[in-house]
Amino acid sequence: MDLLGCLSAIPLFAGLDRDQYEVLSHIVVDQVFKRGQTIFTEGEEGRGFYVMILGRVKIFKLSPEGKEQILHIVGPGEPFGEVAVFAGQPFPAHSETIEESRTFFFPRADFIELIKKNPLLAMNMLAVLSQRLAGLTVLIDSLSLKEVPARLSAYLLAQSERKSTGNDLSLDITKGQLAGSLGTIPETLSRILAKMAKGGLIHSDGRRITIMNRQGLEELAEGQKRL
Amino acid sequence: MDLLGCLSAIPLFAGLDRDQYEVLSHIVVDQVFKRGQTIFTEGEEGRGFYVMILGRVKIFKLSPEGKEQILHIVGPGEPFGEVAVFAGQPFPAHSETIEESRTFFFPRADFIELIKKNPLLAMNMLAVLSQRLAGLTVLIDSLSLKEVPARLSAYLLAQSERKSTGNDLSLDITKGQLAGSLGTIPETLSRILAKMAKGGLIHSDGRRITIMNRQGLEELAEGQKRL
DNA sequence: TATAGGCTTTGACTTAAGTCAAAACAAATG
C-alpha cells in the first residue's frame, strides 16, 4: 500500500488535513523486519517512535534469568516506542517482532515540530498514552492481585469478546508468549489449561479453545471461585 | 499561598506565560481534604484532573479481598487523574489522601480548551504521561520478575538516593503502605526487613533505616544474590 | 496518663506457582 494510504489508516493521525499528511509522509521512514528481529532495546536512546503497519511486535521486560514479561503486543495501526520521544528518557522496554512486520518510523525532532503545530495531533497522542496507561494499570492489577487462573480466564473472555466469534477462539500467539503476557511460565499455563478442561470450563486442542462454561470462567476471572 | 504562586510552582505549567496562568487561575478549583479521604474511585467518570499542592495521595488498585496495590504516591507539584481526561474513560484506579492535602482541580472541558491552544502545555502533559508510563513499566518489571527482597532493596536504595541523606533514611510512608507499594503484605515485609537486619545489610529501628552494606543491597536488588 | 485504635511483629501452617528434567508433539526447511 502507498504511504498516504497507510498514514490515513492510522488512528493516531485521524482527522489531520491534507497538508499534515504531506508533512508526515516526508518525515516517515518505511521499515521492514523479519520475524524475531529486535526493533529497540531497553535503555537504548530513543531517536523517534514507530507505528505498526503490518505484522506484530511484542514490547517486553526481561529478567536477569531470561524470563520475559510482555507488556503489550502491538498490532497494525498502533504506535509504539512513544515514551522515549516525550519523556526524554531511553526506551523503558525491549521490542521484538513476533512475525514479519512493516513499520513507519518517525524521527523525534521532526515529529515534535509537527505536534507543536497541530493541537489535534497532540490530543490524539495524549489519548493514546492515556489508554496505554490505563492498560498497564490493568496489567499491574492482574499481576499483583490475581492468580494465574483468573488472569487466564480474563484473557480468554476478552479474546472471545474482541473477536466476537462466539465460544470458539483461536490463540493468535504461542502459548509461550501467552504465558509471558500473563506473568507466568509455559509449564504453569499448560497445567492450568489442562485443569480448566478437566473442570469442564473449556475445551482445548492446540491453539483452538472453546468456552464450555462462560459463567464459570467469569467467576474465576472475578476471583469469586477458584480452580 | 496564593493561586498564582502555587500555579507557577507546578512543573506541568512550567514555561507558560502570564495570560495562560490567568486562564488557569480562573478554571481551577481549590480543594482541601483530610487524611484518609477518597478523592476518586476506580470506575468513576472523570470530570477533570488534579494537581497536588500540599500533602500526598495514594493511587491504588483494590482486589476483591481488599488487598491494595499502590501504583503511585503523588506528592506536591504532581498531577494525578489525568488519564480519565484524555482517554475518555473512567478513572482506572482509586485515590485516597494519606495526609491532609490541598489539591487544584481542573475541569476537563476547560482544560482541553486550554491545552488545544497551548502547544507547550500539551508537550508538558505528554512528558508527564510518558514518565508515568515509564514508571509503571518499572513497577511491572519488579512485580513480575523480581522477588520481594529485591523490590525492597531497590526501594531502599532509591530512597537513600533521592534524599541523598547518606546511609540513613527514614520511611515517609507506613510499612503497610510500603508493603502495598511493593506488591506484598505487611507480614512479609516485616519478615524480610528482619532478615536483612540479621544479615547485616541494614539496621532497622521503626521507620529509621540505616544501610550497612550498600553493595549487598545492590546485589540483592539486581537479583545476583538472594536473601 | 490512660486508653483506644492503628500499626508492626512473630509463629505455625498452607499453597500457588516456580524449577528441573524428560518426553511428546508440531512445524519449518533443506
Place this chain on the structure above:
DNA sequence: CATTTGTTTTGACTTAAGTCAAAGCCTATA
C-alpha cells in the same frame, strides 16, 4: 519427507510468599 529446531506437556520436587491468629508497640487524644 526426513530431520532439525522449537513448542508444549507431564511428573516430581522446592520454595517464596500468603493466611490466620495472637501478641506487642506506638502515639494521639480525651
